[in-house]
Amino acid sequence: MNAPESFDAAVPAGKIMLVGIGPGSVEHMTARARSAIAEADVVVGYVTYIKLVADLLDGKEVVRKGMTEELDRAVSALDAARAGRKVALISSGDAGVYGMAGPTYEVLFQAGWTPEGDVAVEIVPGASALNSCAALVGAPLTHDFCAISLSDLLTPWPVIARRLDAVAMADFVVALYNPKSGRRTRQIVEAQRLFLRHRRADTPVAIVKSAYRRRQNVVFTTLAQMAEQDIGMLSTVLIGNSSTFVRDGLMVTPRGYANKYDMDEGGATRDGEKAGRSLSTGLNGWLEALQIDHAAGESVEQLAARHRLPIDYIRATLDEPLEAAAADLPEESEA
Known part of the structure; x- marks a missing residue:
């Protein structure tokens, strides 16, 4: 790569459109992504991505x-x-x-x-x-998740490994990008090893290859068997959390409604819970219980171990007085 020259504002210039083309099929591109490519004089991209939008490139450099x-x-x-010139720089x-x-x-x-x-x-999302x-x-x-490459x-690798270990312990649903290539074959095995330190062997895993492309393939497996599957650079690996389940060929992570509502009783609110209010084990309820347990003789160290939280965090919360609950204030709707 040749380093870019210093920017000269006196030279007439154009526009760079950073276009996310989605999974690759034209019908899953946004209208703005298609129009950005249409108005571009030049389209720049990785050869595979250029092929995915070949039908939109007539007359373009x-x-x-x-x-x-x-x-x-x-x-x-x-x-x-x-x-x-107007440039569409495309990404899948x-x-x-x-x-x-x-x-x-960075280059700019x-x-x-x-x-x-x-x-x-302009960044065009996809x-x-x-x-x-x-x-x-x-x-x-449907619930908290993160992505790790x-x-x-x-x-x-130590940076990647620390991230994997942290999110595995924290019970995130995780999407693994770039999981394996011809030369990088052990990374997925090490990821599996780190996750098995914190999660059940039967944790649901979905492996999707070439989503919405010609060779699309979907495999459901478990954390214990994940590394044995056919995984490559065109694959994305979705690892469920402790609540994720697979039923009738569908992988679902509950949002948490069962914590507050009795799903077998038409959605009635459970005892001790209020619709539109934080859980009894939400922040205010947990802080109150923490104070009670500490007053009853449980040490800061014991509380930290039981809740799997840092000792200094538990100590700081105990040192801060509880605020009066704003019981009459309406809650914002859940996202």
């Missing part, structure tokens, strides 16, 4: 780049925009999720670009792989 040439793509887009999924938005801003800032300069930048894959397998992301090409 097309710049194809290889797998590891992200910074070259950004420099090419900047060079074209400096020449007064969303440009801001393991996509081209970050590298492009290195070149002295500012948002007030002559090169305009459905990321975790959204697309989740839609194919059911509703696995297993690629150690740019991130040290």
